[in-house]
Amino acid sequence: MSRLRLAALTAGVAVVVGAQLAPLDDRFATHMVQHLAIGDLGPLLIVLGRPLRSRAALALPVWAIVIVTWHLTPLYDAALDHESLHLLQHAMFVGAGLALWSVLLGSELSTAWKLPYVLGMWVVSLTLSQVFLWSGHSYYGRYTLADQRAGGGVMLVEGSFVMLGVVVWLLLRVFRESEERQQLLDSAG
Secondary structure, three states: OOOOHHHHHHHHHHHHHHHOOOOOOOOOHHHHHHHHHHHHHHHHHHHHHHHOOOOOHHHHHHHHHHHHHHHHHHHHHHHHHHHHHHHHHHHHHHHOOOOOOOHHHHHOOHHHHHHHHHHHHHHHHHHHHHHHHHHHOOOOOOOOOOHHHHHHHHHHHHHHHHHHHHHHHHHHHHHHHHHHHHHHHHHHH
């Protein structure tokens, strides 16, 4: 394993463990930072360090179901009230994130097919953040509307930066692969 991969893997594990163990205040925005570290940034780094196998047809819908379901009011509130359920929620975020990033960074899908895949991920993330940003009421009893909107803003900003970065990376790969194909055609002809 290269040093860069080892560094990414180590950083990913540190992000997930650090976010899990970090003391939280009672703000929704802080909780969203934790969830994004556990379910998005940590798994992204882990997969950069150690690619995993994942089924493309399942990873995106499973990820979307996990993310959306755990943010439904009854489940989210129950996770806050019961530590074991909260740990299950976080474990599911990690697992779904690992599966999703494994597809996006792995080789099962062609680069061109990864673009719609990442856009599907972005739509789910963007939609959830918009619900929190533009709702006229707080969905969770522990949080104010202003805090919920701040949490939606955190989700929007993190998701946009990560997704835009991945889209740019994928577009650069598409262009490089196209250029390589053209060079092969030119050398064969």
